[in-house]
Amino acid sequence: MTEAKRVRLTIDGRAVEVAEGTNVLKAAEAAGVAIPHFCYHPGLEIEGSCRMCLVEIEGLPKLELACSTVVREGLVVRTSTERVRTARKDVLEFLLAEHPLDCPICDKAGECRLQDYYDLHGLTAGRMIEARERREKKRPIGRGLILDRERCVLCTRCVRFLRQVTRTGELGVFERSLRSEVGTFEGRPVDNDYSGNLVDICPVGAITSEDFRFKTRAWFLTRKPSVCPHCGRGCAVVVESVKGYPLAAGERRVYRVTARENAAVNGHWICDLGREGRREIDEGRLTGVLRAGAPAKGLSWRTALAEVAASIRSVPGPDRTARIAVVLNARLTSEELAQAKRLFVDGLGLDRISFAGRKPGRADSLLLTAERMPNDRGVLEAGFPPRPPALAELSTAGVLLVFGPYLAEHFEAEALQNVLAAVPAKFLFTAHSGPLDRLATLAFPVAHPAEKSGTYVNIEGVRQPFGRAVAPLPSAVAEGAIFDCLAGRLGLNLGESDVR
Amino acid sequence: MPESMDRLLPVDDASWGLEAYVSRGGYAAARQALTSMAPADVIAEVCRAVLRGRGGAGFPAGTKWGFVPQNVSGPKYLCVNADEGEPGTFKDRLILLRAPHALIEGIVIAAFAVGIPKAFIYVRGEYALISERLEAAIAEARAAGYLGPRVLGTDFGLEIVAHHGAGAYICGEETALLESLEGRRGQPRVKPPFPAVVGLFRSPTVINNVETLAAVPQIIGRGAGWFLGRGLAKDGGTRLFSVSGAVRRPGVYELPVGTPLREIIEVHAGGPPEGRRIKAVVPGGLSAPVLKPEELDLPMDFDSLAKAGSMLGSAGIIVIADGTPILDVLHVTARFYAHESCGKCTPCRIGTAWILKVVERLRRSGGGPADLDLVVRLAGGIKGRTLCPLGDAAALPIQALVTKFRSELEQAVAR
Numbered sequence: 001m002t003e004a005k006r007v008r009l010t011i012d013g014r015a016v017e018v019a020e021g022t023n024v025l026k027a028a029e030a031a032g033v034a035i036p037h038f039c040y041h042p043g044l045e046i047e048g049s050c051r052m053c054l055v056e057i058e059g060l061p062k063l064e065l066a067c068s069t070v071v072r073e074g075l076v077v078r079t080s081t082e083r084v085r086t087a088r089k090d091v092l093e094f095l096l097a098e099h100p101l102d103c104p105i106c107d108k109a110g111e112c113r114l115q116d117y118y119d120l121h122g123l124t125a126g127r128m129i130e131a132r133e134r135r136e137k138k139r140p141i142g143r144g145l146i147l148d149r150e151r152c153v154l155c156t157r158c159v160r161f162l163r164q165v166t167r168t169g170e171l172g173v174f175e176r177s178l179r180s181e182v183g184t185f186e187g188r189p190v191d192n193d194y195s196g197n198l199v200d201i202c203p204v205g206a207i208t209s210e211d212f213r214f215k216t217r218a219w220f221l222t223r224k225p226s227v228c229p230h231c232g233r234g235c236a237v238v239v240e241s242v243k244g245y246p247l248a249a250g251e252r253r254v255y256r257v258t259a260r261e262n263a264a265v266n267g268h269w270i271c272d273l274g275r276e277g278r279r280e281i282d283e284g285r286l287t288g289v290l291r292a293g294a295p296a297k298g299l300s301w302r303t304a305l306a307e308v309a310a311s312i313r314s315v316p317g318p319d320r321t322a323r324i325a326v327v328l329n330a331r332l333t334s335e336e337l338a339q340a341k342r343l344f345v346d347g348l349g350l351d352r353i354s355f356a357g358r359k360p361g362r363a364d365s366l367l368l369t370a371e372r373m374p375n376d377r378g379v380l381e382a383g384f385p386p387r388p389p390a391l392a393e394l395s396t397a398g399v400l401l402v403f404g405p406y407l408a409e410h411f412e413a414e415a416l417q418n419v420l421a422a423v424p425a426k427f428l429f430t431a432h433s434g435p436l437d438r439l440a441t442l443a444f445p446v447a448h449p450a451e452k453s454g455t456y457v458n459i460e461g462v463r464q465p466f467g468r469a470v471a472p473l474p475s476a477v478a479e480g481a482i483f484d485c486l487a488g489r490l491g492l493n494l495g496e497s498d499v500r
Numbered sequence: 501m502p503e504s505m506d507r508l509l510p511v512d513d514a515s516w517g518l519e520a521y522v523s524r525g526g527y528a529a530a531r532q533a534l535t536s537m538a539p540a541d542v543i544a545e546v547c548r549a550v551l552r553g554r555g556g557a558g559f560p561a562g563t564k565w566g567f568v569p570q571n572v573s574g575p576k577y578l579c580v581n582a583d584e585g586e587p588g589t590f591k592d593r594l595i596l597l598r599a600p601h602a603l604i605e606g607i608v609i610a611a612f613a614v615g616i617p618k619a620f621i622y623v624r625g626e627y628a629l630i631s632e633r634l635e636a637a638i639a640e641a642r643a644a645g646y647l648g649p650r651v652l653g654t655d656f657g658l659e660i661v662a663h664h665g666a667g668a669y670i671c672g673e674e675t676a677l678l679e680s681l682e683g684r685r686g687q688p689r690v691k692p693p694f695p696a697v698v699g700l701f702r703s704p705t706v707i708n709n710v711e712t713l714a715a716v717p718q719i720i721g722r723g724a725g726w727f728l729g730r731g732l733a734k735d736g737g738t739r740l741f742s743v744s745g746a747v748r749r750p751g752v753y754e755l756p757v758g759t760p761l762r763e764i765i766e767v768h769a770g771g772p773p774e775g776r777r778i779k780a781v782v783p784g785g786l787s788a789p790v791l792k793p794e795e796l797d798l799p800m801d802f803d804s805l806a807k808a809g810s811m812l813g814s815a816g817i818i819v820i821a822d823g824t825p826i827l828d829v830l831h832v833t834a835r836f837y838a839h840e841s842c843g844k845c846t847p848c849r850i851g852t853a854w855i856l857k858v859v860e861r862l863r864r865s866g867g868g869p870a871d872l873d874l875v876v877r878l879a880g881g882i883k884g885r886t887l888c889p890l891g892d893a894a895a896l897p898i899q900a901l902v903t904k905f906r907s908e909l910e911q912a913v914a915r
Contacts, residue, residue, distance in 0.1 A: 048690035049845040051885055062884050068690045090881035094850040127874060130857035154843065173685065173843070176668070178853035180843030 009075040024077055025053055025066040033079055036088060036117045038203045039155035040067035042261075043268035044164055050155050052117070054087045055079045063087055088121040097128035098178070100137075100150040108205030110218030114153065133178060142170065142189025143272070144210040145198060149181050152206035158182060158198045165269065166366070168192045182206070193364060196275040197268075200259050209256075216242065216255050224469035225260055228274040229331055229449040231361075232371035232459035235270045236262035239281070239450050239469035254281045254450070254470060264462050271368050281470065284432045286445040288475045293438025301477055302485065304442050309489035311399045311425040312348070325352040325397035327389050329404035330373035332479055333454025334463075337375070337382035339483040339494050345383075347492035352397065354389040355379060356406040369459050374449070377457040395419045400426040403446075403479060405434035429482060446479050447472040454480070505721060506730075508714055508738065509754050510598055516633060518640040521601035527646055529721035530608045534654045537720075542613035546716060548724035550736045555581055555672070555709030556785060556813040557889070558735075558802040561716075565614050567696035568704045577700040578611050578619040579681065579707045582634075583665050583672040585624060586785035587836060589816030591740035591752050592710040596623070596630045599714060600637035604660065606713030608651060609720055611658050614706055619660045622677050625667040634662050669840035673888045674707045676842065687844045688888035711740055731757030735801040739815045743769040746776055746821035758804075762796040765819055776821040780905070784813025786833060787893030789900030790820075810900070826905040827863060827912040830875075833901065834859045837894035848891040851882040855898060866915035876902050 004019035009027060016031035025035050026042070038050035046068045054063035058076035063083060078084065095114060103109040135149035159171045159182060170190040174183050184190060190198070199209045221240040228235040241254040257278040259270040289296045289304045296304065315323050326344050328337070344350045358372035379386055389410055394400060400423045408416065413435060420426055420439045428440035431448045451472040455465045472478065487494045505525040510516075521527070533542050547562030568576060580603065584592040595603060607619050623631050638660050641647045649657040663681055670676045671686040678700050680686035699705020715737050719727045728736040741753045741764050748770030755764065761783055765771060772778055780790045783800070789810040791798075798804050805812040820829060838856040843849045855878050862871055876899055883895035902909060 046690055048887055051846050051887070054885060065690065068692075087885055090885065091846050094846050094854070094881065097854055098850050128854065130854065130861060153846070154849065175843070176670075177838060177841040177843045178849055180849065 007071045007073050007075075009071050009073070009077065011077045012079055018071055020071070022071050023067055024055060024057075024064075024069045024071060024075070027071050028055075028066060028077065028079060035066045035079055036113070036121055037067060038113055038153055039157065041157050041160075041201055041268070044157060044160045044201075047156055047160065050091070050153065052088060052091050054084060054091075056081050056084055085121065088117070089124055092118055092122040093124055093127070095153050096122070096126065098132055099153075100132070100148075102151070105214075106151065106205040107208045107213055108151075108202070108218070112205060113203035135181065139183075140189075141184050141207075142191050143195035145190055145195060146208050146210060146213065147182065148206050148208070151204050152182055153204055154180055154182070155203055156182070157201045157203065158207055161194075161197060161201060162190070162192070165197075166192045166194050193272050193368065194269055194366060196272050197259060197270070201268075212256050215252065221255055225466065226450050226469035227374065227456050227464045227466045228257070228270060228277060229374040229456070230274045230277050230372060231271075231367075232369035232374065232376055233266060233367045234374050234456045234458035234462070234464055235266035235274055235367060236260035236464070237270055237274060237277075239278070241281075241470045243471075245282075245473055252282060254278045257281075262464075265458060265460075265464070266367055269367065271364075271366070273368065280432065281448050281450045285448070285473055285476070286430055286433045286437065286443060287473060288445060290437055290440070290443040292441065293443070296442070301444055301475070304444065305482065305485050306489060307442060308401070308427050309486055311427075312486075312490060315398055317349075319398075320348055321351055322396070323398040324348065324350055325354070325394055325400050326350060327354050327356050327394075327400070327402040327404070327407055328379075328384070329355060329357045329406055330375040330379050331357070331404060331449055332375065332378075333449075333452060334375065334378040334382060334457060335454045336478070336480045336483065337378055337384065339480055339487075341382050341384065342494045343483050343487050343490075343492060347487065347490065347494075352393055353384065354387040354393070355384070356389045356402075356404065356410055358406055359409050371459060374458070375456045377459060377461060378455070381457055391415060391419050395422055397423050398425065399423075401429070402426065402436065402440070403429045405430045405432050405436055408435045429479060431476065444482070445473065445476040446482070447476045451476065452478045452480075505718065507754055508599060508602060508711070508718070508740065509594060509752070513598055516598050516600060516637070518601055518637070518644060521599070521605075525721070526601050526717070527605055527608075527652075529717040529719075530605045530612075530646065531652050533609045533720050534612055534652050534656055539613045539615060542609060542720065545724050546613070546719055549719040549727040550734055551712060551715055551719060551727070552735050552802055553709055554711035554715070554739065554814070556586065556787070556811075558812065561610075561708055561712050564696065564708070565610065565706055567694070568614050568706060569697060570615065572704060575618065575701070575703045576614065576616045577703055577705045578607060578614070578616045579674075579677060579695075579700060579705055580607060580619060580621040580710060580713060581672060581674065581677060581707055582621050582623045582627070582710045583677060584627075584710070584814075585669040585672045585840075586787060586814045586816055588742060588744055588782060588818040589785045589814040590742045590744075591815070593624075593627055593630055594740065594752050595710050595714050596627065596634050600634050601641065602714040602717060603634075603710055604637060604641050604646065606716035607660060608646060608658060609716050610706065610708065610713055612651075612656050616706065617657050617659070619658065620681055620700070621660060621662045622671065622681055623662055623664050624672075625665040631662060631664055638662060668842070669836075670842040670888075670890060673890060676888070677707065678705065685842075687842045688890075690887065732799075732801050734803060739800065739812075741768075741800065742814075742816040743819065744817070745819035746772045746778070746824070747819050748773055755800075758799040758801045760796075761791070761798045761800050761817070764800065764817060765796065769817075769819070772819065772821045776823060778819060779822045779824065780820040780826070780829070782816070782818035782820070782897070784811045785816040786818065786836065787811070787889075787897060788813045789896045790829075790904060792904055825912060826901060826908050827859075830898065830901045830909070831859050831863060833897055834894075837890070837898075841890060841894070845887040845891070847882045848886045848894065851878050851891075852894050854878055855894075862913045867913045869910055871913065872902050872906065872909055 037053040039047040053066040056078040139147045360370040363370040428443040552558040675689035676686045834856040838852040879895035
């Protein structure tokens with residue numbers, strides 16, 4: 001990449017140097033000066049319509065848009081003069097004059113630009129005593145999205161997203177003047193695999209998601225960065241959750257997964273598949289050790305793991321290669337894969353190691369890849385040949401260790417059941433319940449990727465370290481801890497990757 | 501050149517056709533430009549004539565043409581703004597009706613000067629008859645070789661397409677016009693980039709008003725010196741003044757730039773009807789701040805009007821006589837802009853509507869000085885803050901009406 005030319009300018013007395021072509025709004029951000037805005041979005045074309053980002057530029061008579069003004073050498077920008085402050089107040093006053101002020105029942109409250117900016121830049125008493133426009137407040141527009149036209153500030157981020165990013169164009173602005181409103185074209189609701197981004201980018205509560213509506217308040221949520229495990233892209237996400245694991249049906253711990261900016265991977269967006277991934281962090285989880293499919297009461301995973309170690313030890317060294325098979329998956333982090341390599345290949349000398357993951361799906365032209373596992377590249381980098389599982393190999397095993405529930409996706413249920421029936425000791429390590437549970441001698445609950453820290457290497461080779469976004473279920477352990485524990489019981493040293 | 505080309509508008513409505521136009525010297529200027537002048541010389545001559553944009557902004561046409569980058573490959577366009585929508589303005593329709601070939605000849609010369617092979621005329625949707633006539637004139641011109649692949653037998657080719665709007669004031673704003681022409685909602689674009697660089701279909705584009713282009717043949721035919729002699733040194737030529745409202749002879753008057761406003765109203769338009777007195781005058785289309793009777797001794801040119809705190813704009817003069825309540829004038833003004841705001845940017849969309857709501861309440865149930873203050877303040881929140889000039893066009897006349905007729909309005913709203 002060629003180095004862009006640098007331009008020096010002054011914003012509120014602070015000298016700042018940015019790349020040529022940067023707009024004043026971004027340059028100000030770099031200088032630590034936040035300029036309020038509704039319609040500007042770094043992932044969309046400039047609209048210039050909300051008029052919230054007006055700033056003073058030395059030498060120009062009128063206030064200018066920070067979003068559309070490109071930096072020039074020596075530019076002097078002022079963002080906190082009386083003129084600028086008055087202009088912001090006026091825009092907020094206009095927007096609030098026709099706003100329903102239903103913050104107490106609005107999902108966006110607490111993370112709403114209109115609310116935040118009023119606190120920072122408005123704080124004027126309302127002078128609007130005329131009748132406000134009444135508009136439709138809960139119009140379904142497709143894909144579980146609800147449009148509230150009273151809350152809409154007509155920034156057209158949604159319209160532009162659908163035209164410029166997904167190129168599906170389901171939303172438009174209809175009518176003119178104060179009657180202007182966002183809407184779908186007749187009989188053509190929003191229907192694309194990136195629809196959830198509309199909720200993320202709506203600066204107010206005009207587009208909300210049925211999945212999140214009235215479920216909690218934004219200020220109760222803890223937001224932690226993570227990497228989406230649903231395809232080979234590994235989009236940057238934020239996992240938004242509350243403490244604790246739900247006990248009652250319908251209760252949630254993870255309320256939503258939203259997009260996080262990463263220019264190198266996903267830009268500003270994530271797909272709906274990844275967003276819906278909030279469910280699998282909470283739902284369908286294996287919550288305790290199972291023996292032959294039934295809860296093994298009073299059996300801790302450590303004690304149970306001793307049984308796994310004993311099974312492995314019972315196979316004499318020279319026979320191990322032929323009699324122990326391991327099925328891994330590419331949801332394991334690179335660190336865990338390195339541990340697995342040391343444990344199974346270097347330590348135990350196994351070679352019947354295969355990988356079973358989610359079946360490939362349809363790739364789209366935006367982010368979603370055909371590969372539906374997040375760390376296929378990590379598998380290669382760890383030095384594993386990406387062998388698919390084979391029934392013949394599994395059938396001859398005396399001890400079988402299966403990580404992940406995905407084996408069931410690769411074979412006919414009956415064939416798999418018959419093969420596994422012939423394996424004397426088979427152990428399953430999985431975050432989610434599945435058909436394999438009852439076939440396994442022991443099934444261990446493991447952590448979901450959002451509950452782990454580690455590194456995924458995406459399909460383009462981008463290494464993305466991530467931290468734990470939510471606490472693991474009380475009974476679940478990360479595979480890394482299992483590898484460590486097994487190694488300890490087998491008298492093997494995993495070296496530097498031993499994280500205990 | 502026969503004397504009749506000295507006027508833009510022939511008096512006779514029947515003389516719109518090609519034959520009549522050519523017989524009074526029409527297309528001689530185009531022939532002269534295309535066969536004996538270099539494009540740069542044409543631009544220089546128009547620059548010398550100080551032909552200021554007749555649409556309202558008054559930007560010198562020659563300078564505008566000079567902004568178009570010359571060393572670009574790819575298309576360039578000329579767009580003619582015939583979306584005459586400014587209240588009180590009805591002069592372009594007369595050009596289209598009586599002198600469509602003057603416009604076409606102006607287009608030929610401008611397109612030749614800037615090196616443009618395709619022009620669009622964006623005609624106001626309501627001008628149905630006019631459109632028919634314009635299309636007929638374009639067909640005549642093409643048949644006679646004034647348009648087509650080899651204009652006047654030269655290597656220069658030009659096609660003109662007439663496009664009909666759908667009745668939105670905003671489409672008279674140049675970038676909204678471009679959006680509409682491209683088939684999208686007629687809403688203004690953020691500037692810069694300016695149309696001269698990124699215009700129609702993202703290509704360099706010249707946008708001129710009908711009256712501006714129709715004056716170009718005079719400049720080339722008679723010379724910049726003659727043109728300047730017809731008007732002022734910094735504002736050449738004649739203007740078509742549309743006069744409406746409380747006058748005895750409303751109509752379009754072609755007079756030198758700089759003709760005093762009082763003369764236009766009192767002498768040419770015959771002054772107010774018997775027994776009525778002038779109370780207020782809007783000098784340049786509804787968007788121009790109103791003038792009081794004592795402010796009428798003004799030469800009608802861009803600079804003089806700007807100095808007086810108003811604007812020449814489209815030179816649409818609306819005369820308001822006593823007996824017309826200013827509250828009514830305020831109401832129709834507020835209603836027009838609230839109705840025509842395109843809705844794209846916040847201050848204009850909500851500000852104009854809010855002002856209308858206040859004025860309607862004042863008419864319905866009265867109010868006090870604080871309400872008038874609010875109107876001025878709301879207009880202040882629009883002024884200078886909007887995406888396009890419609891915001892100022894709404895805010896300035898409203899502020900002027902409330903400020904200049906404050907005592908009448910206070911009395912009118914007191915209950």
